[in-house]
Amino acid sequence: xxxxxxxxxxxxxxxxxxxxxxxxxxxxxxxxxxxxxxxxxxxxxxxxxxxxxxxxxxxxxxxxxxxxxxxxxxxxxxxxxxxxxxxxxxxxxxxxxxxxxxxxxxxxxxxxxx
Numbered sequence: 322x323x324x325x326x327x328x329x330x331x332x333x334x335x336x337x338x339x340x341x342x343x344x345x346x347x348x349x350x351x352x353x354x355x356x357x358x359x360x361x362x363x364x365x366x367x368x369x370x371x372x373x374x375x376x377x378x379x380x381x382x383x384x385x386x387x388x389x390x391x392x393x394x395x396x397x398x399x400x401x402x403x404x405x406x407x408x409x410x411x412x413x414x415x416x417x418x419x420x421x422x423x424x425x426x427x428x429x430x431x432x433x434x435x
Contacts (some may be wrong), residue, residue, distance in 0.1 A: 323433075329331065329343070352355050352389070352393055354387075355378070355383060355385055355390075355393060356393055356396075356397060358381070358383065359374060359378065359390065359393055359394060359397065359399070360397055360399070362377055362378070363394075363397075363399045367400070367401075367402055368402075369402050371390060371394045371399075371400075374390065374394070375390045376389075378390060388406050388411050
């Protein structure tokens with residue numbers, strides 16, 4: 322503030338914090354243990370999302386709100402590894418079963434001709 326000759330109010334406004342926040346030391350993270358256990362469970366069970374991990378934490382004895390667990394889950398950058406959809410075959414359905422007959426190139430009919 323002194324090098325740029327700004328007031329405390331102006332400097333805090335520019336960086337987006339309150340003046341009280343400038344004077345106060347940051348508090349210790351009270352979710353440290355919960356974060357660590359959440360990350361461990363997520364590494365063990367990659368296919369489990371936040372709701373299942375929340376239930377496991379409850380069963381282990383952690384008393385945490387589901388909204389708190391979801392917030393920590395997002396902050397830790399955890400997410401389900403999405404599976405890619407399998408591509409379907411181009412010819413499926415009646416084509417594969419033989420119910421369609423080809424008349425000419427690009428023309429098919431469902432009538433069975435004897």
